[in-house]
Amino acid sequence: MLARSIMVATRLGIFEALRERPCASAEVARACQLDERATEKLLNALTGSGYLEVSNDIFSLAGKARQWLLKGTKNSFRDKVLFQFLEWDWWGQCEDYIRSGKPITIHENMSSADWALYQRGMRSCKDAAAHELAKRLSVPTNPRTLLDIGGSHGTYSAALCREHPRLTSTILELPPAIEHAAPILAAHGLGERLQHRPGDALTDELGENAYDIVFIASLVHHFSAEQNQALITRAGRALRPGGTLAILEALRSEASHTTQFGGLLDLYFSMTSQSGTWSAADMAEWQRRAGLKIMRTIRLRNAPNVAVISARKPA
Numbered sequence: 001m002l003a004r005s006i007m008v009a010t011r012l013g014i015f016e017a018l019r020e021r022p023c024a025s026a027e028v029a030r031a032c033q034l035d036e037r038a039t040e041k042l043l044n045a046l047t048g049s050g051y052l053e054v055s056n057d058i059f060s061l062a063g064k065a066r067q068w069l070l071k072g073t074k075n076s077f078r079d080k081v082l083f084q085f086l087e088w089d090w091w092g093q094c095e096d097y098i099r100s101g102k103p104i105t106i107h108e109n110m111s112s113a114d115w116a117l118y119q120r121g122m123r124s125c126k127d128a129a130a131h132e133l134a135k136r137l138s139v140p141t142n143p144r145t146l147l148d149i150g151g152s153h154g155t156y157s158a159a160l161c162r163e164h165p166r167l168t169s170t171i172l173e174l175p176p177a178i179e180h181a182a183p184i185l186a187a188h189g190l191g192e193r194l195q196h197r198p199g200d201a202l203t204d205e206l207g208e209n210a211y212d213i214v215f216i217a218s219l220v221h222h223f224s225a226e227q228n229q230a231l232i233t234r235a236g237r238a239l240r241p242g243g244t245l246a247i248l249e250a251l252r253s254e255a256s257h258t259t260q261f262g263g264l265l266d267l268y269f270s271m272t273s274q275s276g277t278w279s280a281a282d283m284a285e286w287q288r289r290a291g292l293k294i295m296r297t298i299r300l301r302n303a304p305n306v307a308v309i310s311a312r313k314p315a
C-alpha cells in the first residue's frame with residue numbers, strides 16, 4: 001500500500017505541486033488534473049505515512065519527501081521511484097519465474113520507453129557513491145584512459161574524471177541504453193571526456209594494453225560465471241601494466257546469514273537476468289585467473305552491502 005501510494009503520488013506530480021508552497025487538497029487536485037475526493041484520500045494516506053504534513057487542511061511536504069522525491073534535487077530518488085513501475089511489473093512475474101525457472105531477460109525484452117525509465121532510474125542517487133569511489137579507488141598516477149563497461153549514465157566515470165584531471169572515459173553500452181543515457185551523460189558537463197561506445201560486453205574485443213582503469217559497476221550480476229570469467233579476462237588484457245580493474249557490486253551474502261537486502265537482490269537479479277549476486281571471493285577469483293593481483297576490497301559507506309573488488313595488472 002505504502003510503496004504504490006508513493007509511486008503514484010510521484011508519477012502524478014503531487015510532490016511537485018507542493019514544492020513551492022503548502023496547498024489544500026482541492027488545489028493539488030486542480031494543479032495535477034485529478035479527482036478531488038480521490039486526491040484527498042491519497043494526501044491523507046501520505047500524511048499518515050510521514051511523507052506530507054497537514055495543518056488546518058493545508059498540506060505541505062514533509063522533510064523526507066522534499067529530500068528524496070522532488071525532481072532534480074541533490075540526492076533525488078524520483079527517477080528510481082518512477083523506474084519502480086517497471087520493476088513492479090517484473091515482480092508480478094516472480095511466481096511464474098519460481099515455477100518455471102525461466103528468467104524475464106529484461107535486456108532482450110524492454111520497449112524504448114522502458115529503456116528510458118531504466119537508464120534514468122539507474123542514474124538517481126549515485127552521486128555520493130561515485131564521489132566516494134573516486135576518492136578511495138587506488139589507480140595508477142595521472143591516469144589517462146578509463147573503460148567503463150555497462151557504464152550507462154556515466155556518473156561513476158564523471159566522478160573519476162573530476163578526481164583525475166587528465167582522464168577520459170569510454171563507456172561501453174548496449175545501443176538501446178545509449179539512446180536514453182546520452183543526454184544524461186552530456187549533463188555531467190565534461191564534454192568529450194565522456195564518450196559512449198555502442199557494443200556488447202559479452203562479445204566485443206576490448207583491446208590490449210589500452211586503459212589505465214577498467215571499471216565494471218552493477219553488470220556482473222546479469223552474467224553467468226563463465227561469461228564473467230571471459231569478460232574479466234578480456235578486460236585484464238585491455239589494461240595497461242600497472243592499471244586497475246575494479247568491479248563494483250552488491251555482494252552475495254553467505255547462505256547461513258543472508259541479509260534481507262542481499263537475499264532479495266539475489267532473487268531479483270536471477271529473475272530478471274538469470275544470474276544473481278556474486279560474493280567478493282567469486283569476483284576476486286575471476287581477477288586472479290585473469291592474471292591480476294588482488295588489492296584491498298573497498299566497502300562503500302554510501303552504498304550499503306556494495307563493495308569494490310579491485311585488482312592491479314602486474315607491471
Ligand SMILES: C[S@@+](CC[C@H](N)C(=O)[O-])C[C@H]1O[C@@H](n2cnc3c(N)ncnc32)[C@H](O)[C@@H]1O
Pocket residue numbers: 107122123126149150151152153172173174177199200201202216217218219222
Ligand atoms: C544495472 S545497470 C548499471 C549501470 C551503471 N553501471 C551503474 O552502476 O549505475 C546495468 C547496465 O549494463 C548494461 N548492459 C547489460 N548487458 C550489457 C552488455 N551485454 N553489454 C554492455 N552493457 C550491458 C545495461 O544496459 C545497463 O545500463
